[in-house]
Amino acid sequence: MSEVDEKVAHWLQTNTFHHSEFWDMQELVRAKQEAGVTISLCIPTLNEEKTIGKEIIVFKSELMDRYPFVDEIAVIDSGSSDDTLEIAASYGADTYLSADILPDHGFKSGKGENLWKAIHQLKGNVICYVDADIKNIHPKFVTGLVAPLLYRPEIQYVKAFYDRPLALSEGVRPSGGGRVTEILVRPLFSVFFPELTALMQPLSGEYAVRREILETLPFPIGYGVETSHLIDVFQAHGLNAFAQTDLDRRVHRNQSTIDLGKMSFGILQSFLNRLRHYDIVSELPEVNGLFRQLQAEGRRYAMLNREIVEEERPPMISLPEYRKRHGRN
Amino acid sequence: MAKETECGATEAILEKREALSRLREILFANIVMAGEIPSPTGSERELTQLLSDRFTECWLNDISRDQAGNVAAVLPGKDSKRNLLVAAHVDKIWPESDDHTVNVEVGKMSGRGIADNSLGVAVLATLPLILKALEIRLKSNLILLGTTRSFGRGNLAGMRFFLENTDRSIDSALCFEGMNLGRLSYSSLGMARGVVTVEWQREGGSPDERCSGAIARLNQVVERILTLNRDEFPETRILIGSLEAGSGYNVPPGKAKVSFEIRSEDAGSVRCVEEKVASLVHRADTAYAGKVGVEMIAHRQPGDLGEDHPLVRQASYALDRLGIRPQVEPSISELAALLDKRIPALTLGITKGENRHTPDEMINLEPIFDGLAQIVSVLQFMDSAGFGFDG
Numbered sequence: 258m259s260e261v262d263e264k265v266a267h268w269l270q271t272n273t274f275h276h277s278e279f280w281d282m283q284e285l286v287r288a289k290q291e292a293g294v295t296i297s298l299c300i301p302t303l304n305e306e307k308t309i310g311k312e313i314i315v316f317k318s319e320l321m322d323r324y325p326f327v328d329e330i331a332v333i334d335s336g337s338s339d340d341t342l343e344i345a346a347s348y349g350a351d352t353y354l355s356a357d358i359l360p361d362h363g364f365k366s367g368k369g370e371n372l373w374k375a376i377h378q379l380k381g382n383v384i385c386y387v388d389a390d391i392k393n394i395h396p397k398f399v400t401g402l403v404a405p406l407l408y409r410p411e412i413q414y415v416k417a418f419y420d421r422p423l424a425l426s427e428g429v430r431p432s433g434g435g436r437v438t439e440i441l442v443r444p445l446f447s448v449f450f451p452e453l454t455a456l457m458q459p460l461s462g463e464y465a466v467r468r469e470i471l472e473t474l475p476f477p478i479g480y481g482v483e484t485s486h487l488i489d490v491f492q493a494h495g496l497n498a499f500a501q502t503d504l505d506r507r508v509h510r511n512q513s514t515i516d517l518g519k520m521s522f523g524i525l526q527s528f529l530n531r532l533r534h535y536d537i538v539s540e541l542p543e544v545n546g547l548f549r550q551l552q553a554e555g556r557r558y559a560m561l562n563r564e565i566v567e568e569e570r571p572p573m574i575s576l577p578e579y580r581k582r583h584g585r586n
Numbered sequence: 587m588a589k590e591t592e593c594g595a596t597e598a599i600l601e602k603r604e605a606l607s608r609l610r611e612i613l614f615a616n617i618v619m620a621g622e623i624p625s626p627t628g629s630e631r632e633l634t635q636l637l638s639d640r641f642t643e644c645w646l647n648d649i650s651r652d653q654a655g656n657v658a659a660v661l662p663g664k665d666s667k668r669n670l671l672v673a674a675h676v677d678k679i680w681p682e683s684d685d686h687t688v689n690v691e692v693g694k695m696s697g698r699g700i701a702d703n704s705l706g707v708a709v710l711a712t713l714p715l716i717l718k719a720l721e722i723r724l725k726s727n728l729i730l731l732g733t734t735r736s737f738g739r740g741n742l743a744g745m746r747f748f749l750e751n752t753d754r755s756i757d758s759a760l761c762f763e764g765m766n767l768g769r770l771s772y773s774s775l776g777m778a779r780g781v782v783t784v785e786w787q788r789e790g791g792s793p794d795e796r797c798s799g800a801i802a803r804l805n806q807v808v809e810r811i812l813t814l815n816r817d818e819f820p821e822t823r824i825l826i827g828s829l830e831a832g833s834g835y836n837v838p839p840g841k842a843k844v845s846f847e848i849r850s851e852d853a854g855s856v857r858c859v860e861e862k863v864a865s866l867v868h869r870a871d872t873a874y875a876g877k878v879g880v881e882m883i884a885h886r887q888p889g890d891l892g893e894d895h896p897l898v899r900q901a902s903y904a905l906d907r908l909g910i911r912p913q914v915e916p917s918i919s920e921l922a923a924l925l926d927k928r929i930p931a932l933t934l935g936i937t938k939g940e941n942r943h944t945p946d947e948m949i950n951l952e953p954i955f956d957g958l959a960q961i962v963s964v965l966q967f968m969d970s971a972g973f974g975f976d977g
């Protein structure tokens with residue numbers, strides 16, 4: 258067994274959790290108080306009126322009203338044209354337009370932008386990000402991710418993974434990520450960052466991170482934000498800074514293959530940028546931001562070109578406004 | 587000593603309606619969670635577990651699950667001499683494989699079983715917190731009961747088991763149904779449910795049968811049942827609820843079923859119609875190469891608390907004060923089992939809604955607080971003095 262395999266095997270034993278280990282809410286509240294942690298829940302949105310209300314109701318009731326676990330629930334929106342913000346506010350969330358946060362720095366359209374601005378806007382020293390499109394919402398989506406940070410000070414970044422069996426045979430359950438993970442990200446990690454293959458679902462949109470880590474990370478504003486985070490945290494702190502929690506099942510809308518192609522293109526750009534940043538591959542050409550797909554109408558075929566440029570926000574700690582607001586010198 | 591309506595208590599609750607709305611997130615979360623757990627009749631374990639967890643979090647006493655799968659808990663009263671019962675059935679009509687996603691919009695929720703009876707279950711789970719928020723401490727013990735096996739072949743088995751086996755004497759009871767606000771049930775119809783099954787022999791038979799298999803004979807049986815309905819028992823209703831036969835376009839089915847329900851305020855009429863159905867099924871079987879049979883799967887005895895009963899008057903008064911017109915309708919659900927035992931009981935609806943028993947079943951959220959005010963007002967009245975079945 259190679260050194261990497263041994264590390265990964267050990268990490269899987271020690272840093273992989275199941276949400277059911279953290280069922281006792283009273284104990285979690287006690288651990289939170291003992292750890293002196295404040296927790297902000299951030300839900301980035303763009304036209305999520307169908308699912309946002311339910312998420313807010315369940316999180317607010319179970320994690321604020323019944324048990325004082327989460328200190329704030331914030332929806333940070335990219336400019337929804339539907340009733341996302343109205344619904345979220347009606348059920349008690351703090352709602353923000355991403356464009357209104359740090360207005361001097363402008364607004365860029367993308368989920369990563371909302372996640373980045375949340376670091377400035379929210380107060381907690383742990384931020385838990387949860388996507389807004391989860392249909393089977395449950396408090397475990399927050400408790401399962403935050404709990405390892407309460408009990409294990411060396412853990413900085415906790416990722417969710419879900420039961421997505423690819424096949425079942427004699428009790429062995431190959432656990433896979435989504436299509437983009439298995440076809441793009443895992444092969445890239447296998448070549449360049451083999452230890453990161455220990456993460457079951459590196460692209461999952463649910464994770465909890467300590468503020469001290471988040472504020473040091475550059476943020477691609479588009480599809481590459483999660484991949485970029487993993488590489489940066491790994492380079493700075495190693496695999497043991499990560500943990501992952503099995504949240505069993507996540508029901509959400511499925512994306513089309515065309516959309517997954519766009520997503521993969523954005524991730525690939527961010528990945529290549531990180532390779533360049535860490536000087537891992539020499540003489541990497543400038544990344545071309547034009548993504549080319551084909552479409553057919555009858556027997557007429559045409560290129561469908563889209564400009565997908567993974568712009569990047571700087572680490573939040575580099576902004577004077579942030580340092581002032583959060584008392585960082 | 588029976589009391590007249592308790593006006594003061596109702597007024598006090600109405601004044602505290604604002605306190606009720608402070609529990610809205612907790613109540614709404616309970617509706618969502620109860621709504622997203624599949625709970626078909628006979629497989630209610632997961633939903634009763636949720637109720638049991640909620641009862642535990644409210645520090646209730648004697649939380650237990652009985653042999654029928656019911657979950658019960660007790661909120662102890664100040665003097666503990668009397669026992670009041672509040673109940674909601676936890677089973678839904680939808681199979682486990684269906685999508686149980688609850689959709690939440692501003693002011694409303696929708697999804698399978700959201701009104702029948704996720705809302706009723708959620709109110710049961712939240713009731714101890716509601717009473718606490720209103721600073722109400724009952725004199726009587728309050729038994730909170732989530733009952734199983736209400737629908738169809740379940741035949742109210744959960745509630746019946748509880749009433750047969752509980753060692754507590756129940757003074758009076760309330761049953762919660764999600765909709766509609768204003769529903770006031772204090773009587774139960776006599777009822778019998780059955781299934782007629784036709785099995786067709788593939789060889790021989792009439793040209794109709796060779797083309798339509800078991801459907802031809804089932805059709806004749808249904809027509810005869812409906813004729814029976816019209817001509818012989820005008821006061822009794824026979825409802826045809828569902829038909830099942832075949833699986834495609836071009837193969838005559840070998841088996842066909844019809845489910846029916848007989849309803850009447852008179853137990854004798856129900857029995858008589860049931861015998862007539864059995865007789866006509868027997869005749870259809872005798873003259874048939876295949877098999878025709880009937881199985882009766884559920885029965886209810888009629889019962890009536892009477893519109894002048896103090897409990898009925900109190901519920902009407904509370905609705906009147908809330909500006910809601912009472913919709914008096916007989917029940918065939920848990921209320922029937924309670925009235926069978928001569929326990930003064932009502933079924934109350936909690937909110938307004940639409941599309942009952944469809945995948946888009948919808949409830950309005952704000953009227954729920956009127957429903958809660960009515961429930962608490964009636965509950966306080968039940969607590970204030972004992973009364974018998976006859977008032």
